[in-house]
Amino acid sequence: MNEIFLQSPHRRWNPLKREWVVVSPHRTARPWQGQTEDPVQASSPTYDPACYLCPGNTRAGGHRTPEYTGIYVFENDFAALKADSPQAAFDLNGRGLLRAETEYGICRVLCFDPRHDLTLATMEIPSIRRVVEMWANQAEELSADPRIQYVQIFENRGAMMGSSNPHPHGQIWATEHIPNEPALELAAQAAYLHDHQQQLLSSYLAMELAEQERVVAVNETWAALVPFWATWPFELLLLPRHEVARIEAMTVAQRDGLAEMLKRVTHGYNQIFHTPFPYSMGLHPAPADGEPHPEWLLHLHFYPPLLRSATVRKFMVGFELLGSPQRDITPESAADRLRDAIAS
Numbered sequence: 353m354n355e356i357f358l359q360s361p362h363r364r365w366n367p368l369k370r371e372w373v374v375v376s377p378h379r380t381a382r383p384w385q386g387q388t389e390d391p392v393q394a395s396s397p398t399y400d401p402a403c404y405l406c407p408g409n410t411r412a413g414g415h416r417t418p419e420y421t422g423i424y425v426f427e428n429d430f431a432a433l434k435a436d437s438p439q440a441a442f443d444l445n446g447r448g449l450l451r452a453e454t455e456y457g458i459c460r461v462l463c464f465d466p467r468h469d470l471t472l473a474t475m476e477i478p479s480i481r482r483v484v485e486m487w488a489n490q491a492e493e494l495s496a497d498p499r500i501q502y503v504q505i506f507e508n509r510g511a512m513m514g515s516s517n518p519h520p521h522g523q524i525w526a527t528e529h530i531p532n533e534p535a536l537e538l539a540a541q542a543a544y545l546h547d548h549q550q551q552l553l554s555s556y557l558a559m560e561l562a563e564q565e566r567v568v569a570v571n572e573t574w575a576a577l578v579p580f581w582a583t584w585p586f587e588l589l590l591l592p593r594h595e596v597a598r599i600e601a602m603t604v605a606q607r608d609g610l611a612e613m614l615k616r617v618t619h620g621y622n623q624i625f626h627t628p629f630p631y632s633m634g635l636h637p638a639p640a641d642g643e644p645h646p647e648w649l650l651h652l653h654f655y656p657p658l659l660r661s662a663t664v665r666k667f668m669v670g671f672e673l674l675g676s677p678q679r680d681i682t683p684e685s686a687a688d689r690l691r692d693a694i695a696s
C-alpha cells in the first residue's frame with residue numbers, strides 16, 4: 353500500500369456498511385492522560401456457587417441451571433424480546449415521523465462449557481467445535497419460525513464490554529425484522545452483486561489473500577483479517593474461503609475450521625496485552641427470510657475495545673459519535689501485532 357496511507361491522515365471506505373472511516377496514523381505517539389481501567393482478575397474458580405450459569409445453580413426467577421455437561425441453552429430470563437407480545441403498528445398521521453411497530457423475538461443464553469473459568473481462548477478445540485454445532489442447530493431451529501427474519505448470535509466477553517458474568521457464554525436474539533447492521537450489509541452486498549456479478553466479501557477476501565498485508569491467520573476453510581476499513585484498533589473479520597451464507601449450511605470442514613480459527617484468534621487476542629481480551633463478537637449470516645441470498649457470505653466480526661494496554665481502551669465518542677468513526681493505529685500495524693500474537 354502507498355506509504356502516504358501508512359503515515360498521513362486519510363479516510364477509508366467500508367464497502368460492507370457503505371461509510372467512511374477516518375485514519376490518523378501520525379497520532380499514535382499521542383500522550384495519554386485519560387481514563388485507565390482496572391486490569392481484570394485473570395484467575396477464577398472452576399465452579400462458582402454464586403454463578404447462575406454454573407451447573408446445578410439457581411437463576412433469577414427461580415429457574416435452575418441443570419447439571420449439564422458440554423453445552424446448555426435456555427430462554428433468557430430477562431428477554432429483551434418476547435414471543436408472546438401483541439402485534440401493532442403506529443405511524444402518526446401517516447407522515448413517517450413518529451413510527452413504531454411491535455417486535456416479535458426469541459432471546460436465548462448459550463453456555464459454552466460447564467467450567468466457570470474457561471473462555472473460548474482456553475477451551476479445547478473439540479469443546480469449541482461443540483459450540484459451533486450448537487450455533488448451527490440454533491440457527492436452523494430459529495430460522496424455521498416463519499415470523500423470524502434474522503438470527504443474531506453473539507458473545508459479550510469481559511466486564512469492559514458489559515458482560516454480566518465471566519462464565520463462558522453467549523446469546524441469541526432472533527428477531528421479526530432484520531436489525532440495522534445486517535440490513536446495511538444486505539443492501540451493500542446485494543448492490544455489489546448486482547453491479548459486479550460477484551460477491552462483495554468473496555472478492556474482498558481474494559484481494560486480501562493476495563495482498564497478505566492484513567491477513568492474520570488462515571486455515572483450510574477460514575481466514576481472519578483486520579479489515580481494511582476496521583474502526584476498532586484490533587477489530588477482526590473472519591471469512592469462509594468457500595461460499596456459504598448460513599450458519600447451518602456450513603460443511604463439516606467449515607465447522608471444524610471455524611472452531612480452530614476461533615481458538616487461534618481468541619488466544620492471540622489474550623497475548624497482545626497479556627490479559628484476557630474483552631470483545632463483542634458475533635456471526636452475520638444471511639437473513640432468515642426464506643430467500644436464497646446469493647449476495648451474502650457468512651462472516652464473524654470481533655469488536656474489541658482495547659487500544660494500547662490491558663487498561664487503555666478506545667472510546668467511540670466526540671467525532672466518532674457525531675461525525676465518522678476514527679482510528680489511530682493503522683489496520684496494517686494492528687495486523688502485524690495480531691499475527692505475532694497468534695503465532696506466540
Ligand code: H2U
Pocket residue numbers: 404410411412413427428429430431461507508514515516517521522523
Ligand atoms: P451477557 O452476555 O451480556 O453477560 O448477558 C447475559 C444474559 O443472561 C443477560 O441477557 C441473562 C441476562 O438477561 N440472565 C438470565 O437469563 N438469567 C439469570 O439468572 C441472569 C442473567
Ligand code: ZN
Pocket residue numbers: 399400403404405406467468519
Ligand atoms: Zn459459572
